């Protein structure tokens with residue numbers, strides 16, 4: 001099958017589109033998907049560039065690229081059939097790490113990860129959703145009392161036109177937040193207004209206005225950070241003992257070790273120092289609760305998001321779409337890596353018509 005892969009760690013210009021073995025169903029819970037569309041995420045690029053190689057010493061090459069996919073079931077194991085899946089079902093999924101490779105004609109997963117594609121959206125739209133929507137959905141589940149307790153609350157979601165932020169703002173409104181504030185670079189605000197309508201109550205152009213000064217101190221019930229960078233200046237915006245959940249900040253050494261057990265001790269030590277100095281120390285000084293959230297992909301949470309999509313409460317936010325040829329895949333990878341001017345929302349590759 002045709003697949004976009006890394007011959008070794010390196011820049012997108014070194015990645016190749018070529019023939020790799022088609023995966024096959026060999027376990028009862030396996031599901032083989034004929035891929036119609038796939039999307040890329042910043043994490044794909046961090047693996048590909050080798051940023052995480054100290055933490056992942058056993059990486060093998062060629063290594064297929066991509067976690068997010070939407071397609072149709074082509075083959076499946078007996079247990080998957082018993083679970084109600086069948087050939088021809090339209091599905092979307094964030095592939096597990098061991099089966100990554102969504103920029104391929106076929107992708108393998110297991111029943112644990114898969115969900116039915118929302119019937120009212122295309123494969124291109126569906127492929128944009130799994131990783132970012134589940135991450136935002138799960139991070140919001142850390143709000144004191146759970147997502148339902150967001151009813152009537154005032155929240156900030158940073159980076160509202162990013163992959164995760166664009167779904168985060170919609171999920172906040174879907175769960176009843178009264179005021180949703182977001183930070184977006186000014187040039188993207190007109191498109192955001194068109195897309196979001198009355199989902200977002202206040203836009204802050206973070207390039208010209210400092211959100212740490214623009215928002216009233218101690219006025220927020222919850223912050224979902226999808227921008228990362230220097231986050232402690234935002235801590236005083238939260239009410240005391242309220243929660244700041246980041247998916248984008250640099251994790252502590254302990255968080256990193258939980259995610260990647262091979263993390264060397266000296267990396268873990270340095271990350272813990274950074275976290276204490278720049279995050280948890282300032283958080284405790286401001287008397288707020290800070291948590292880092294890492295995605296735990298699963299079909300149940302993805303199905304919950306799919307229901308909100310079918311109900312019209314969450315829309316996929318697709319930015320740039322590329323064809324499945326080497327030039328298109330390289331361009332997509334470069335955009336996600338931060339080179340070029342992405343439209344905002346997700347970068348998607350159309351694999352099949």
Ligand SMILES: NC(=O)c1ccc[n+]([C@@H]2O[C@H](COP(=O)([O-])OP(=O)(O)OC[C@H]3O[C@@H](n4cnc5c(N)ncnc54)[C@H](OP(=O)(O)O)[C@@H]3O)[C@@H](O)[C@H]2O)c1
Nearest residue numbers: 042135159161162163164183184185227247248293294295
């Ligand atoms: N922990 C996890 O499991 C997990 C899961 C998913 C993503 N992530 C991480 O979360 C981050 C966002 O992911 P993504 O997929 O949403 O990325 P993305 O689609 O590339 O979006 C990133 C956005 O960040 C915005 N941005 C950059 N600096 C900003 C700032 N200072 N203030 C406000 N916005 C800023 C940019 O907005 P403008 O274009 O408006 O400037 C861009 O739209 C990445 O670091 C990713 O690795 C982590």
